[in-house]
Amino acid sequence: MRQHKLALCKEHYLEWMPEQTERFIKKYDMFTHYEKILVAVSGGKDSLGLWDILVRLGYQADGLYLGLGIDEGINYSHESRRLAQKFADEHNLKLHIVDIEKEYGQPIPVLAEKSHRGYGKPCAVCGLAKRHEMNRVARDLGYDVLATGHNLDDEAAVLFGNTLSWASEFLLRQGPVLPSSDGLARKVKPLCRFYEREMTAYCMLRGIEYIYEECPFAEGSQSIYYKELLNQLETARPGAKLTFYLRFLEARKTGDLFIEQNIEQAHLHLCPKCRQPTSTDDLCSFCRMIEKVNATA
Amino acid sequence: MRQHKLALCKEHYLEWMPEQTERFIKKYDMFTHYEKILVAVSGGKDSLGLWDILVRLGYQADGLYLGLGIDEGINYSHESRRLAQKFADEHNLKLHIVDIEKEYGQPIPVLAEKSHRGYGKPCAVCGLAKRHEMNRVARDLGYDVLATGHNLDDEAAVLFGNTLSWASEFLLRQGPVLPSSDGLARKVKPLCRFYEREMTAYCMLRGIEYIYEECPFAEGSQSIYYKELLNQLETARPGAKLTFYLRFLEARKTGDLFIEQNIEQAHLHLCPKCRQPTSTDDLCSFCRMIEKVNATA
Numbered sequence: 210m211r212q213h214k215l216a217l218c219k220e221h222y223l224e225w226m227p228e229q230t231e232r233f234i235k236k237y238d239m240f241t242h243y244e245k246i247l248v249a250v251s252g253g254k255d256s257l258g259l260w261d262i263l264v265r266l267g268y269q270a271d272g273l274y275l276g277l278g279i280d281e282g283i284n285y286s287h288e289s290r291r292l293a294q295k296f297a298d299e300h301n302l303k304l305h306i307v308d309i310e311k312e313y314g315q316p317i318p319v320l321a322e323k324s325h326r327g328y329g330k331p332c333a334v335c336g337l338a339k340r341h342e343m344n345r346v347a348r349d350l351g352y353d354v355l356a357t358g359h360n361l362d363d364e365a366a367v368l369f370g371n372t373l374s375w376a377s378e379f380l381l382r383q384g385p386v387l388p389s390s391d392g393l394a395r396k397v398k399p400l401c402r403f404y405e406r407e408m409t410a411y412c413m414l415r416g417i418e419y420i421y422e423e424c425p426f427a428e429g430s431q432s433i434y435y436k437e438l439l440n441q442l443e444t445a446r447p448g449a450k451l452t453f454y455l456r457f458l459e460a461r462k463t464g465d466l467f468i469e470q471n472i473e474q475a476h477l478h479l480c481p482k483c484r485q486p487t488s489t490d491d492l493c494s495f496c497r498m499i500e501k502v503n504a505t506a
Numbered sequence: 507m508r509q510h511k512l513a514l515c516k517e518h519y520l521e522w523m524p525e526q527t528e529r530f531i532k533k534y535d536m537f538t539h540y541e542k543i544l545v546a547v548s549g550g551k552d553s554l555g556l557w558d559i560l561v562r563l564g565y566q567a568d569g570l571y572l573g574l575g576i577d578e579g580i581n582y583s584h585e586s587r588r589l590a591q592k593f594a595d596e597h598n599l600k601l602h603i604v605d606i607e608k609e610y611g612q613p614i615p616v617l618a619e620k621s622h623r624g625y626g627k628p629c630a631v632c633g634l635a636k637r638h639e640m641n642r643v644a645r646d647l648g649y650d651v652l653a654t655g656h657n658l659d660d661e662a663a664v665l666f667g668n669t670l671s672w673a674s675e676f677l678l679r680q681g682p683v684l685p686s687s688d689g690l691a692r693k694v695k696p697l698c699r700f701y702e703r704e705m706t707a708y709c710m711l712r713g714i715e716y717i718y719e720e721c722p723f724a725e726g727s728q729s730i731y732y733k734e735l736l737n738q739l740e741t742a743r744p745g746a747k748l749t750f751y752l753r754f755l756e757a758r759k760t761g762d763l764f765i766e767q768n769i770e771q772a773h774l775h776l777c778p779k780c781r782q783p784t785s786t787d788d789l790c791s792f793c794r795m796i797e798k799v800n801a802t803a
Contacts, residue, residue, distance in 0.1 A: 375757040377760075441735065442670075445731065449670065456671055459672070465765065467765065468762065
């Protein structure tokens with residue numbers, strides 16, 4: 210790991226990763242051993258690696274798999290679900306499964322098409338649905354915390370995109386912890402300081418079988434483009450990605466660059482259908498999208 | 507100009523550039539027709555183009571050429587001085603010339619070597635000397651404003667570097683205008699919204715002869731690396747560079763992202779030797795550097 214000037218053997222690497230994760234959890238006040246954690250599990254290396262680490266650290270962590278109904282000729286959802294279930298079974302862990310098609314009548318690509326959101330790609334609808342369902346399940350099943358597997362590459366790419374357009378609202382919110390509010394579970398990203406390749410190495414060394422493919426719809430996406438640019442930068446200067454992300458968090462904390470985030474969410478009220486908070490006057494975006502799809506059906 | 511979705515013929519292009527410059531000068535309150543402007547002229551396309559535009563707009567703009575004594579086998583300083591002088595003569599303009607070697611005993615590369623600043627490259631010493639001399643000449647000759655030819659590519663690259671490390675102090679200061687303070691002339695960058703290639707086109711169409719070579723010491727510099735990365739981004743998305751810079755200025759202005767800059771400069775006092783303001787307790791960095799070089803001579 211050039212950014213840390215550190216090289217470890219298998220045994221020590223597999224100790225180092227949970228130790229580091231525990232440090233980040235404490236540093237950013239993510240959660241305690243007394244809280245119930247719901248890990249969003251996609252079947253990929255990051256989320257399975259995260260679940261594995263949290264369980265090894267003794268946290269109460271169950272999984273949530275969202276069946277999106279994405280096939281695209283590679284059986285993407287089916288295969289990712291199989292691997293998530295396999296991991297849960299082998300480790301004797303509880304995995305909640307929500308199938309979007311069963312819940313809402315259509316898989317993600319059809320919801321996206323019928324609702325005409327997102328310029329021909331289902332990614333916007335998929336993000337909306339995932340956020341909605343994670344919040345719903347965490348609330349309905351009484352979890353305190355929602356943990357996602359976002360790694361440093363993910364976080365740096367999002368930060369890079371928000372920085373290129375100086376998107377104030379997002380820049381003032383982005384971080385490893387999004388506090389709970391209006392009945393929504395706290396959201397945390399315990400892997401936010403690990404490089405993607407560190408997660409790959411962890412899963413390989415732990416023998417965790419995960420889905421190698423990215424979601425087929427991710428191809429050509431903005432975030433992948435930003436990741437490539439940041440990888441160039443990282444190659445030229447090892448550690449650049451980590452510095453970019455950590456100095457940003459530091460600047461946010463010290464208050465000598467950014468204003469304080471306006472903590473009060475602007476007049477949120479509860480969606481009359483799903484009872485999740487929303488900034489719109491009526492139905493939340495997700496319920497509106499579902500209504501629209503049903504109206505055209 | 508893909509970023510503006512605009513294509514102009516020669517005649518209109520040569521009208522459009524000064525019109526735009528005038529807009530920027532007014533928008534950012536750079537200077538008026540009653541003020542005396544000193545243009546820092548390097549012999550390159552940006553500074554000669556700037557001088558040409560300001561004179562065409564009827565501003566009182568004289569030039570300042572700093573002889574740095576850089577040869578590096580391509581006669582760099584000699585040639586750039588010749589072209590600056592040629593432009594001044596042809597347009598009947600006043601060009602002040604300061605030769606660093608004559609003023610301080612050594613050319614820039616020797617000052618850099620003897621003062622052991624800047625890790626084998628003279629760029630740090632060169633920047634220090636240029637700032638010092640521009641301030642000195644502007645004050646001694648009673649200019650109100652110092653204008654430099656920084657274009658959008660320059661400004662975006664600096665912003666990019668400062669953003670990658672979230673350098674608060676620089677991010678809160680960077681902009682098209684640095685107000686005058688403690689007897690220093692105001693500094694302005696009237697070309698900050700023009701792409702480098704727009705300046706090249708302007709000089710070619712105006713028949714301005716300029717030095718094509720970059721300073722030989724600039725090769726492999728950080729800012730050139732950032733420019734290349736930003737050029738990649740610009741190729742993928744025309745206008746990205748301009749958006750990055752303009753949204754930054756906007757975010758600074760609206761106050762919904764950044765804190766207000768602390769206007770009071772922290773206890774500046776005057777250097778006992780050159781009488782320019784400095785944050786150090788004794789001699790300013792430039793005079794200290796010169797003293798050090800003389801002590802080792």
